[in-house]
Amino acid sequence: PYTGDSYEVALKKRRAYVHPSVELYYDKPLMIVEGKKQYLFDEKGRRYLDAIAGISVINCGHCHPKIVKATTDQLNTLQHTTTLYLNNMYTNYAEKLLKTLPKKLDTVYFVNSGSEATTLAMNMCRTYTNNWDMISLRGGYHGMGASMGLTANSHYKQPLPQGFGIKHVRSPNPYRGPYLEDDPNMVDKYVNEIHDLIQCGTCGEVAGFIAEPIQGVAGGIPLPKGYLKKAFEVVRKAGGICIADEVQDGFGRTGTMWGFQKDEDGLEPDIITMAKGIGNGFPLGAVVTTKEIANSFTKRFHFNTFGGNPVAMAVGNAVLDVIEEENLIENARVLGKYLKGKLTKLMDKHDVIGNVRGKGLMIGVELVKDRKTKEPGCQITLDILENMKELGVLTLIAGVYSNVLRIKPPLCITKEDADFIVDVFDEAIQML
């Protein structure tokens, strides 16, 4: 049993010592002291089904024994030196990671977080092209720090100068946008907005374009089939580099290894940014690109003290093994389809469910006050979130209007867990 600080002491210390922008969730904040597989435990030993997985991080499950062993073994061998020396953990993991990607993506730079990855990717677009303007999608999230400018959601933007040379285009949202699912020209209309922006808002040439194939923070929105392929064509015509931000989508979450593979159309980004699921909870991120693009960044030294640290490399290596050995991608695909199907079926019963979408175990459920007007049901979403916690399932709110429930459990969940999520969601709505 847990023997640390009591709930009250932990809460008091949190309020006294921690920066207030590190928010606490839930009316009565939750204290979590242990994790195992798809479950989390509070200080009293109550079990919750973790349907958010540290926000798309814990793909392999909490405290996976193989990953824990790889971490502790490496901690006992070599904790850290510097990338200025050769180390086999680094080179072997680089080789293994690259094997999961299209051949042209043959070079990796390891970092510690998603924000570092997107910042480095953006800077490489600029040094390679000698252009400055970047394009990202509205509603998208690409990090804090220098990448706050790429993030296009006011919840995550401080009133600071940011994003100089970053322009945002409308996200191709088939449910809530000017062009909707039933419009046969929807994809082309959204792609034209990129073309217009390049024509009217830039010098006609751009450094690059970044998008999450399935938008995470925006509410689990899969970009419509064909959009990225056409968008990449327009951007490349204007000299730009195309980045797939796989920080949330990658490592099997969407039922394929990478989110950009969702349309199975041979799409090949020029740069891929990774974090979250890459380390199953250990701080690790990566930027993968081509030698040619990477070479443009060698005019000056680019240094990262912890990026490529041997423990992170051992973790990354074990994560790839677990994903393969436990067939997690297939599980995400099959159970994702099953879960989405059952959640969609609930629309017959509950009018507050406006839209159910996603791929694999990256699902968004949009809640509305009225299905016709699509008026966002913000309070409804908050209440469902609280009710689900009371019933033993943890999720999270997302979307520009904070009316989307995100369901992103560890990829090791079972059919029974999927049924439990649906039953709890159903009950949580009835409790409204």
Ligand code: PMP
């Ligand atoms: N890109 C995407 C798509 C993300 O979802 C996030 C984090 N939510 C980031 C980048 C930033 O990652 P980090 O918080 O590790 O800096």
